[in-house]
Amino acid sequence: MSTRNALWLVCVGAIGTGAALADDSPGLGQELTARELAAVDFTIMPDGDGLPAGAGDAVTGRDIYNQNCLACHGENGTGGVNDVLSGGHGSLAGPKPLKTVGSYWPYATTIFDYLRRAMPFQMPGSLSNDDIYAVTAYLLFVNDIIAEDAEINAESLPLVKMPNRDNFVWGYTPE
Ligand code: HEC
Numbered sequence: 001m002s003t004r005n006a007l008w009l010v011c012v013g014a015i016g017t018g019a020a021l022a023d024d025s026p027g028l029g030q031e032l033t034a035r036e037l038a039a040v041d042f043t044i045m046p047d048g049d050g051l052p053a054g055a056g057d058a059v060t061g062r063d064i065y066n067q068n069c070l071a072c073h074g075e076n077g078t079g080g081v082n083d084v085l086s087g088g089h090g091s092l093a094g095p096k097p098l099k100t101v102g103s104y105w106p107y108a109t110t111i112f113d114y115l116r117r118a119m120p121f122q123m124p125g126s127l128s129n130d131d132i133y134a135v136t137a138y139l140l141f142v143n144d145i146i147a148e149d150a151e152i153n154a155e156s157l158p159l160v161k162m163p164n165r166d167n168f169v170w171g172y173t174p175e
Contacts (some may be wrong), residue, residue, distance in 0.1 A: 008087070009016070011171075013047050018087075025039055029133075035125075036125065036170070038125075039116070039124065039125025040124075040125065041116060041120050042112050042113075042116070043113070044109050044110070044112055044113035044116075046106075046107040046109055046158075047109070047154060048109050048154060048155075048156055048157055048158030050113075050155065051109065051112060051153075051154035051157060051158070052129045052155040053129065053132050053144075053153075053154065054074070054128070054129035054130045054153065054154075055130060055151050055152065055153035055154055056130050056131065056132075056133035056134025056135070056136070056137050056151070056153075057134060057148070057149055057151050057152065058134070058137040058138040058141035058142075058146070058147075058148045058149070059149060060134040060138070060149055061133075061134035061135045061136070061137045061138025061139075062138050064127070064134050065077075065130050065135050066119045068127065068135075069119065069135065071122075072121060073085050076142045077100070077139060077142050077143075078102075080116045082098050082121070084098065084102055085101050085102070085139055085142070085143075086100055086101070086102050086139070086142040086143050087100055087102065087103065087143070087165055088100045088102065088103035088104070088144070089100060089102060089103045089144075090103070091102065091103060092164065092167070100143070101138075101139055101143065102139070102141075102143025102144075102145060102157065102162075102163065103141075103163065103164060105162055106162055106164055106165045106167075107163070107165070108140060108145075108157050108158070108160035108161075109157055109158055110164055111136045111139055111140070112132055112157060113117070115127070115132050115135060115136060116132050120135075123134055131153060133152050133153060133157070134141070136157065137150065137151075140152070140160060141147070143163075144156050144172040145160060145162065145163065146160060152170075
């Protein structure tokens with residue numbers, strides 16, 4: 001038997017043991033509370049299906065961003081230690097593509113879904129739906145996609161057309 005096959009057997013053996021242990025749980029961990037579960041148990045579709053009630057604009061979003069996001073993502077979404085969130089428009093086909101929420105993401109609704117699911121990085125689920133609508137509006141505003149006072153809610157967010165939307169192709173069949 002080759003060393004490689006022997007390794008596979010060891011791996012399969014280990015998985016088998018793991019499954020046996022799972023059936024006889026040592027009782028570690030703890031059940032999620034309803035609030036913790038609600039913070040992750042949702043899906044927002046590109047067309048906005050799944051968006052909750054609530055609303056916000058970039059004016060309020062700026063304050064929420066400055067308190068909860070600026071430390072990692074920089075002023076106006078740029079210059080921070082983590083991902084750049086604004087700019088890069090028109091750069092994708094050039095020699096130095098800068099993928100940001102504004103230059104790359106095809107659907108504005110994904111911003112809401114992502115923020116509610118994953119940000120702030122150290123405390124996801126800590127912002128209210130109104131706060132997330134407002135920060136979403138702020139990110140769209142600093143990317144020059146909407147006006148600063150435009151209200152973003154479950155009806156208006158799906159109508160926002162992202163600059164890179166048409167460069168995503170669905171149902172492509174190679175010839
Ligand atoms: C403690 C640092 C930290 C804070 C605070 C934080 N983020 Fe992030 N953010 C990150 C990191 C790290 C990533 C990359 C995560 C990954 O790739 O899995 C990220 C990714 C993102 C992305 C995806 C970027 C992309 O192009 O893929 C967005 C949008 C975002 N953050 C927005 C926010 C907003 C809005 C807030 C405030 C509500 C926030 N973040 C707070 C660290 C942070």
